[in-house]
Amino acid sequence: xxxxxxQSSLQELHLDIFGAFHPTPLxxxxxxxxxxxxxxxxxxxxxxxxxxxxxFSDGLPDPLDxxxxxxxxxxxxxxxxxxxxxxxxxxxxPFLDWARHSGRAWVSPVRMLVHDHAGLFVSYRxxxxxxxxxxxxxxxxxxxxxxxxRPCKSACPVNALANAYDVSACKSYLNGPxxxxxxxxxxxxxxxxxxxxxxxxxxxxxxxxxxxxxxQ
Numbered sequence: 064x065x066x067x068x069x070q071s072s073l074q075e076l077h078l079d080i081f082g083a084f085h086p087t088p089l090x091x092x093x094x095x096x097x098x099x100x101x102x103x104x105x106x107x108x109x110x111x112x113x114x115x116x117x118x119f120s121d122g123l124p125d126p127l128d129x130x131x132x133x134x135x136x137x138x139x140x141x142x143x144x145x146x147x148x149x150x151x152x153x154x155x156x157p158f159l160d161w162a163r164h165s166g167r168a169w170v171s172p173v174r175m176l177v178h179d180h181a182g183l184f185v186s187y188r189x190x191x192x193x194x195x196x197x198x199x200x201x202x203x204x205x206x207x208x209x210x211x212x213r214p215c216k217s218a219c220p221v222n223a224l225a226n227a228y229d230v231s232a233c234k235s236y237l238n239g240p241x242x243x244x245x246x247x248x249x250x251x252x253x254x255x256x257x258x259x260x261x262x263x264x265x266x267x268x269x270x271x272x273x274x275x276x277x278x279q
Contacts, residue, residue, distance in 0.1 A: 064142065066197055069100065076134055077112040079105035081178060081187060082165025083199050090164065091157055093145050096192035098199070101158075101165055102135060103178075103187055107263040125150065127271075131188040138191075145192040158187050166202030173215045173224040173252055179203035182259020183215065183252065184269075206258035214255040224252060237277045246273050 070080050081103035086092045092099055104110070113119055118126040118133070128150045139146035147156050162168035162176055168185060171177035178185035179202075207213075219225075220241065223233040236242045245251055249269025253259070 064193075064195060064197060066199060069142075069197075072138070073102065074105050076138065077105045077109040078102050078135070078188065081181070081185065082162060082167040082202075084161075084165050085196055085199070086164075090161065093147070093192045095194050096145070097196040098193040099161060100191040100193065101161060101187050102189045102191060103181065103185065104264075110265050110268040127188075135189045135191075142191075143194055147190040147192060149187060149189075156190065158190065161190060162187065169205045169207060171207055171215060171256075172213050173219075174228065175224070175252075177205075177207060177256060177258055179206055179258065181262045181264075182206065182256035183250075184256075184259045184262055184264045186272075206256075210257055214257070215252050218252045218255040220251065234277050237273070238279065246270065246277065246279070249273060 066080070066083070073079055079102070080100050082101040084090075084099055086096055086099050090099070113127065113130055116126075116130050118130040123129070128148065132146070132148060135148075136146045149155065149158050159176065162178075162185075163170070167180075168176045168178045171183060173183075175183055176185055177183055215224075219233075221229075221232045221236045223229040223236070237246055247270050248254070248266040249264075250273070253269075
């Protein structure tokens with residue numbers, strides 16, 4: 064079992080390794096975990112794969128969470144690993160702490176996590192607790208360190224991310240006449256991040272997540 068082999072098999076499912084680390088007892092991972100993998104969407108192709116799934120069209124709640132569990136759980140089981148999901152809880156697994164510990168995600172100037180490949184579009188579908196320690200590639204640099212313009216800081220029309228996240232201001236804007244752009248193509252702040260511009264997340268995928276965040 065190697066990192067490359069695991070990543071290749073995940074990419075066949077349109078998933079990818081978004082970070083990994085060797086945990087310590089302080090990381091709140093399952094007993095026996097020697098390596099923790101963080102799993103995210105592999106683009107292009109993830110959204111098109113999900114759209115043809117039964118979960119997408121069955122009309123039941125939480126289709127993406129249910130798809131993730133159906134696809135990822137058996138992948139983990141055949142590798143004698145444990146799959147953990149952000150929606151499991153309470154108590155909820157500390158995915159944000161794990162993401163930062165992976166060395167591939169950091170707190171951005173607007174306090175959302177930024178990923179070295181997905182930028183502010185980063186999302187985690189699951190974590191995999193492996194019972195073996197595998198060699199890991201070196202972590203990449205924080206993309207914010209080389210971003211001179213910091214467009215994320217001025218992108219929000221109502222400055223909802225200027226200090227602590229102002230959810231009320233954000234949703235009031237989204238529900239107004241000028242909020243359709245964010246609702247239909249994704250949060251302006253996330254879209255301005257240079258680190259995520261090569262990550263092929265489709266506008267309709269962002270619209271799906273926006274509708275989950277702000278049902279109308």
